Amino acid sequence: MITYTEQTRVLVAVDCIIFGFDGEQLKILLIKRGFQPAKDQWSLMGGFVEANENLYGAAERILYQLTGLKDLYLEQLKAYGSPERDPIERTISVAYFALIDINKYKTQISDSYHAEWFLINEAPSLIFDHDLMVEEAKKRIRYKAALHPILFELLPKKFTIPQLQNLYEQVYNTKIDNRNFIRKVNSTDLLIKLTEKDKSNSKRGAFYYTLDKNKYKAKFQSFLNFIPNPEHLISM
């Protein structure tokens, strides 16, 4: 029988950068680590990959166990493998990022895990190389969202165009001309206008829209160019 006996085995973990939007603000979900090392420090959701699961499956399981979240947008960011990244023992970590509508899962996020939503610009500093992961995840989202409609994953079923614009403005930390934005969004033909209005932000009210799921899937890979001059904003 053949084996790879002479090679070193290492731990493999999965860490998840979870972005959420509550209809108004872009946030990130962090947990207070419940075990050593770095107990009680803020951290990404993570865990070790088990014997019978693949990396994506491990990420799904970890998200589900710690938050009850399921069937959400989840994509591999990259693998991190610096020898010093975990002080206890060498651990390779494969980072995934997730995009969710915060309100949809509000009740499910278990308090027993000390999970907490932070504004994207007010998150505490994290253990190990997790800050780096978050930075790279932000860049990835900016890159991808400039070309693909992934940010819809963050929105509730019903949403208004000003809400959508607000989301884009937060992701890119920029002001967008609402008149051009509306036209651009409508030209994608991805949205279905509802009769109902959201009057929470203005007297006049803004129409609610829903995603046309079929068109969304069909056009997911196309280049929509939501962001004017993306070259100034993107670096990965």
Place this chain on the structure above:
Amino acid sequence: MITYTEQTRVLVAVDCIIFGFDGEQLKILLIKRGFQPAKDQWSLMGGFVEANENLYGAAERILYQLTGLKDLYLEQLKAYGSPERDPIERTISVAYFALIDINKYKTQISDSYHAEWFLINEAPSLIFDHDLMVEEAKKRIRYKAALHPILFELLPKKFTIPQLQNLYEQVYNTKIDNRNFIRKVNSTDLLIKLTEKDKSNSKRGAFYYTLDKNKYKAKFQSFLNFIPNPEHLISM
């Protein structure tokens, strides 16, 4: 002392998808595996990550050991971790892709490793999940090259615009209008025209150009849109 004793350790490997261009054709470098399992089958260059090195360093080392290649364009593709991907023992593999000018390193690629260049469309099928890695690497390059000038990494110091166009046509498996292509390339202001001509492909000859290294670095992150209608060609 704290440890993670109860967790399973696994092997971590790095596999490299090496794309090369000889001035005429786009190729991929493969090796005939010298050990079990799957001895004598075609494979990507790979190896296990050692105790004191990070993932990028492991990729660099493996490339150097097997081919003598150094200082080349190298970027992480993604991590592959299906439990069944290696039949002997579970192994997570982090794939990297590299871009090189074949002629620059022609003599260095060691025959003792049975490395061989294959035309991109005529490569044999590979062990484990390496075919998948190659497919995803191709997609990544198409995606990235539509927006960033990475394909210059494949060219020799001196090259002609028709050569460059030929490279793009192979990467995207499409015909490009040479008149528009020339204008687009020149408008980037990335190239320095030399006085010398390459007459190997025509009587008139095509001027050689070199990359303006400074401008190349400065503009690397910008969106150059070399490919008309990239949405038809890109899927990752």
Place this chain on the structure above:
DNA sequence: CCAAAAGTGTTTTAGGTACACCCATGA
């Protein structure tokens, strides 16, 4: 009746695309 957000319309401009045509030169 007015403030403030929501939404429509118009103009300008850059850049992608299509296509006609000239240039250089070895055989």
Place this chain on the structure above:
DNA sequence: TCATGGGTGTACCTAAAACACTTTTGG
């Protein structure tokens, strides 16, 4: 002298960006 690849010039057209204006309605 002509075939062939290399290269310039031009006209068209779409879509991005900048900007002005109207619409709605609760307080």
